[in-house]
Amino acid sequence: MLGAVGYSDRAGGPVVRDGHPSLTLSMRDDGGPAFTEVWRTTADVTSGRHKGLAYAHDGEYLFCCGRIEETADYVTSTEAAYLAAFELIELLGYPNVVRVWNMVNEINDVDDGGHNVYTQFCRGRAAAFEQRQMSERLIPAATCVGSHGGGVAFYFIACRSARVTNIENPRQTPAYRYPPRYGIKSPSFARATYLSSGSPVRSDYLFVSGTASILGCETVYKGDIERQCATTLDNISVLIGPGNLAKYGIGADLTLQDLDSVKVYVKRDADIPLVRRMCSGAFSGDAEVAYLNVDICRDDLLVEIEGMVTPERLTASGGA
The missing domain is CATH 3.30.1330.40 (RutC-like)
Structure with missing residues (x-):
């Protein structure tokens, strides 16, 4: 261990x-x-x-x-x-x-x-x-x-x-380029990271950062949990989609169904049943998904989702 x-x-x-x-x-x-x-x-x-x-x-x-x-x-x-x-x-x-x-x-x-x-x-x-x-x-x-x-x-x-490739999302401003209204110092993270272990035995992973209802650098659909959750899932879909990964030399053909070890952070406890229903329809029935009632880094964000793609999924998608 x-x-x-x-x-x-x-x-x-x-x-x-x-x-x-x-x-x-x-x-x-x-x-x-x-x-x-x-x-x-x-x-x-x-x-x-x-x-x-x-x-x-x-x-x-x-x-x-x-x-x-x-x-x-x-x-x-x-x-x-x-x-x-x-x-x-x-x-x-x-x-x-x-x-x-x-x-x-x-x-x-x-x-x-x-x-x-x-x-x-x-x-x-x-x-x-x-x-x-x-x-x-x-x-x-x-x-x-x-x-x-x-x-x-x-x-x-x-x-x-191992080779590490950090990935950004075309729908979102890189966090390190956020304007000053989001803090004296911008957040420091990439939207995802691809880990390639190389030969002789490849064991690649794709790690998806905590992702929320942000387009550009703005929170969208304030107060609306359903639309925030849908936007968050859309953001992840674009982030790990083949079109975006190809820009980084990664040949995987991934969807939300390939994510595992998913954590869903929900600000308001009453919103968890709705978020659970939406995520159950988006992620594979075999995926491990945990729901946690905690605050999010912006007060107007209601949900944040992270996950990873394992070597098995990447191999099946052609990415490893």
């Missing part, structure tokens, strides 16, 4: 337990069933701790998780946590960050200066990227949504030699 992330009604970790890092996220306060996301490898694993982070690696992949405790200054603390992560990446030799998840308690709460927690987080993250001179186009797929406690919890996957 390379790492485990529990989606539960409490926050815990990061810890190293039974030889692998473990993080528990406070994401369920609706009585829904807890679940654990497990990342596995066929190779031997070495685990450890570094400046509050817990990690494991197998020679090709690194899994790392951390937590930023609740504070009035998320800018400084986020910068420090991300710099520690970059330091670990450099020390262990896993230069290609593939996918990042950030779960932020009270994400839309506003401080005395008029900035919400998400804005503070983005400023701290951007400061770490600037210190490491990390190009915007090297920043991979990511999710940043609310949680029900525990400050900011985050985890990521990096690789040593």
